[in-house]
Amino acid sequence: MTSLSDLPIRDDLRGREPYGAPQLDVPVALNTNENPYPPSEPLVRAIGAAVMAAAGSLNRYPDRDAVALREGLAEFLNTDTPGAGLTGRRVWAANGSNEIIQQILQAFGGAGRTALGFEPSYSMHPIITGVTGTRWINAFRDEDFGIEPEAAVRAVEEHRPDVVFLTSPNNPTGTALPLDAIEAILAAAPGMVVVDEAYAEFRRAGTPSALTLLDRHPRLIVTRTMSKAFAMAGTRLGYLAADPAVIDALLLVRLPYHLSAVTQAVARTALGHAGELLGSVDALRRERDATVEWLRGEGLRVADSDANFVLFGTFPDRRRVWQGMLDRGVLIREVGPPEWLRVSVGTPREMDAFRDALKTAIKESK
């Protein structure tokens, strides 16, 4: 039997584990920040019809530049953030925002280059950084999981990274960044600044999107996804908005025809039903705020959240609490700082199950 270590694999990949949250068949899955509401029957039928229409020409390659899809995404962003003034030429799409991040690092990172991020944050940023041969630099968030602008500027000036990752709202903490912090970092950064806004549609009133900064900052990239608020995680569609020159750079590294005709058809249909798909966002926000309040009422520490998940703790043995909940059919995520756990916001019934399971698991862990 050949094992991985027998293969002439790259030295820097030796000993690594594949990334991924456990995919378990449980009654209540609140571990990957999905939108818990499936598409309606009419939308399922519309997607079916779009796939059927695409199927008739699957002997041909798809639109390599996904022009119609990018125009639809730009239109959506202009309604999400009035004044963004985007066009398809300033939007790029790929198979999930993870692929978007990979393309950014292929174009702007690589051997001899560095990327810097503020931890705790989304763990795929350092992983994709490493896989593209880029060196990762850890900078840190403050006690409340925010980023203190002066400290961030100092870190950027000290390391002069080629790419800076800012996640807002941040995963796994839920923390959004004020625009002045982003602008201070943009002013100090010698390279590209990526604001990962995977959860932007869940932000609280008064929390602005970095899309409003694009006009003034050609080295800014704002990434988004249809996997979260848009309730289309299975479609695998991520995208970004940036200066057209940034998109020219990404065209150099993207694989030709990377977005299948089926993906493009499904994503365009979803955009046509954006009202329905995003219709659950307000309810999920309210459920999130109620969850934060309930957890605080239980005497726990809870991070403020602008996303569709909540980070809470602290548990000297978080694995025990996590396992106790799983034993009751509720799967949450062991992620972030050592004594904390993260729950994605589900339906009211799922959150009832979450509360019951957590109370019991905490009692049993004592």
Ligand code: PMP
């Ligand atoms: N960015 C952040 C901050 C995320 O949490 C995730 C998913 N967990 C992604 C990007 C990637 O999402 P996708 O590839 O599904 O678009």
